[in-house]
Amino acid sequence: AQSVTQPDIHITVSEGASLELRCNYSYGATPYLFWYVQSPGQGLQLLLKYFSGDTLVQGIKGFEAEFKRSQSSFNLRKPSVHWSDAAEYFCAVGAGGTSYGKLTFGQGTILTVHP
Amino acid sequence: NAGVTQTPKFQVLKTGQSMTLQCAQDMNHNSMYWYRQDPGMGLRLIYYSASEGTTDKGEVPNGYNVSRLNKREFSLRLESAAPSQTSVYFCASIGGGPTDTQYFGPGTRLTVL
Numbered sequence: 574a575q576s577v578t579q580p581d582i583h584i585t586v587s588e589g590a591s592l593e594l595r596c597n598y599s600y601g602a603t604p605y606l607f608w609y610v611q612s613p614g615q616g617l618q619l620l621l622k623y624f625s626g627d628t629l630v631q632g633i634k635g636f637e638a639e640f641k642r643s644q645s646s647f648n649l650r651k652p653s654v655h656w657s658d659a660a661e662y663f664c665a666v667g668a669g670g671t672s673y674g675k676l677t678f679g680q681g682t683i684l685t686v687h688p
Numbered sequence: 689n690a691g692v693t694q695t696p697k698f699q700v701l702k703t704g705q706s707m708t709l710q711c712a713q714d715m716n717h718n719s720m721y722w723y724r725q726d727p728g729m730g731l732r733l734i735y736y737s738a739s740e741g742t743t744d745k746g747e748v749p750n751g752y753n754v755s756r757l758n759k760r761e762f763s764l765r766l767e768s769a770a771p772s773q774t775s776v777y778f779c780a781s782i783g784g785g786p787t788d789t790q791y792f793g794p795g796t797r798l799t800v801l
Contacts, residue, residue: 577730582728605786607790609792615794615795616692616778616792616793616794616795617731617778617792618792619789619790619791622787622789624786624787663730663731665731667786669786673782673785673786674719674721674736674738674780674782674786674790675721675733675736675746676721676731676733676790677733677747678723678730678731678732679730680728680729680730681728681730
């Protein structure tokens, strides 16, 4: 069965600092990987996704993520954080075949941004 | 184009009461999903419908039933609500293939007393 671990429950950074959110997954084949962001009281918005090809994926809002098969990781990065990035971030893995939409989510990482 | 819509936004139930959460999408998507979100546990899949006329259990289906009414609508029913079902419920949909984006509704916050 697939699984996702986000080791950091809560991260605090200063505005303008760089950010890296960690995500480790467990899946037998090549995974479909996603990062979603959730602002308080809102639904989830897709930041970026990886299916195949280039292991460095660019997303919206200046985010990027790197797929490292050898480390079973898909970490999210941003070079300079803005106060509006404060939210909860979820990493997810999707199965292949006809089950592609069945996502398994990590526990989430809450990002706090100090001015 | 409203995307994925859910009703109601908030609901308070007493233990043993029943209710149905409604979900609709206007993107002509084949597949629809119900997730629940609990603090520290991320989102967990309750039920899904890969196509109109089919439904299947997800990770946490106990205490729930679903109906795929047509291609647009996918409802989630709690027959006898329990405090353990206090959660935020999200509906989602995705189009024809794995490279498509899964879109989420705004959620229903349910409290069972």
